Amino acid sequence: MQFQKTAAKLQKILRKTKLFIMEIFNKISIDKAKQLISEAKKIVLTAHLNPDGDALGSTLALYNIFKSEKECKIILPNNIPDTFKWMPSCNEILIWNPSYENLIKEADLIFLLDFNNASRVDKMQKFLEESPAKKIMIDHHPQPQEGLCEVYFSFPEAAATCELVYTFCKECGININIEAARCIFTGLVTDTGCFQFNCTGQRTFQVASELAVMDFDRSEIIHHIYDSYTEGRMRLEGYVLSNKMKVFPEYHTAYISLSLAEAEKFGYKVGDTEGFVNLPLSIENVKFSAFFMERDGIIRCSFRSKGGFKVNTIAEKYFNGGGHDNAAGGKSYKSLEEVVSRFVSLMPKVTKELQ
Ligand SMILES: [Mn+2]
Incomplete structure (x- = not known):
């Protein structure tokens, strides 16, 4: 005492x-x-x-x-x-x-x-x-x-x-x-x-x-x-939410992946996917969210979380990046499919404290 x-x-x-x-x-x-x-x-x-x-x-x-x-x-x-x-x-x-x-x-x-x-x-x-x-x-x-x-x-x-x-x-x-x-x-x-x-x-x-x-x-x-989205940006968000977002309730995790070709169908301009990484966090019980997009020949990775779950350590350890506790980013020179499948295979391990 x-x-x-x-x-x-x-x-x-x-x-x-x-x-x-x-x-x-x-x-x-x-x-x-x-x-x-x-x-x-x-x-x-x-x-x-x-x-x-x-x-x-x-x-x-x-x-x-x-x-x-x-x-x-x-x-x-x-x-x-x-x-x-x-x-x-x-x-x-x-x-x-x-x-x-x-x-x-x-x-x-x-x-x-x-x-x-x-x-x-x-x-x-x-x-x-x-x-x-x-x-x-x-x-x-x-x-x-x-x-x-x-x-x-x-x-x-x-x-x-x-x-x-x-x-x-x-x-x-x-x-x-x-x-x-x-x-x-x-x-x-x-x-x-x-x-x-x-x-x-x-x-x-x-x-x-x-x-x-x-x-x-x-x-x-x-x-x-x-309130300054183009119609294409708004429809891209709709497309991403209904077709590209994968949710894993058991890991309290969700991710979105998007190829440049898909984005270009909606008249994609740099900045149009800003904020996409945050979208899955609006789902109850999703505490960790990732967004992967092909741009300038590399895969940009963004990570966000709610609460005490740290994403900068994940970005640093596995995706050549870093950042803040709740908002981080990284990159990869592999294909979009490879990056996504790596993320999915890492999920059970890196989300241990959320399960
Ligand atoms: Mn800043």
Whole structure:
């Protein structure tokens, strides 16, 4: 009994010390970040391949803040889904091509947003790693690549990078304008599935409530994100649900697989299958869901879960990937059939704690 009390006390002290150390660490990195921003004339903002609402929200938020005072560019590895083309200044984003090499080389400061490893910017990786520019990472994926940046504002417990961009700006004393607020709100909404996923924390609501004081139309943003499907996208979802979803009640698991040829029958565009991986989780008792799709010659694998079941370990161990506890991804160079049959054969083993 005495031992338990002492252990609890010790834990409390440890927690406090950890928080204290984090605060000091934060203060140092914020001071450094402030200095780097004030010294920089040319700023480049970048985010991960296949940018989502959070990647676009965080880059565009900072862009809308910096563009009046700095020579600022957003360079992304590939195309932006149509769903997000309404975002403030979205038409000013540069999509990577080798002629932008100099922008990366000559930048004073580069922000790495919503990714933890240089490999996530695809063909830009080499240029990013070799650039003499100072670098600041703001991100919520676990295990950021070491030695890449001068400042890491990296917190895996944050629901979205946009949540961190907001906190970062506040701590640096940077004013958040309406355009930036709309971008940050977009990232919060998309990465939390409209504030419903497990990752949504007290801090997420706090940021959202501080943004809510500002004068912009929140429901308009939500309509843009959720009510902008093409007819083909909507019918593809119907097809996938009735023909392609396999449910395994004994394992509390479901998966969807889709070939490019099938998707193309519905006028498929990149981004159309966004969110498909979450669909099976709406079934009672399904706690683990996977989505496999053939794209660019490889099989993209996405995994989601409800509750305490961790999918990042599965993505890492069996599908060349990783990610968050409840949302992860991976890839395979095998055929779609092979990947799916591997998943099915792994199911009894990896879902042990759900059975
Ligand atoms: Mn994110």
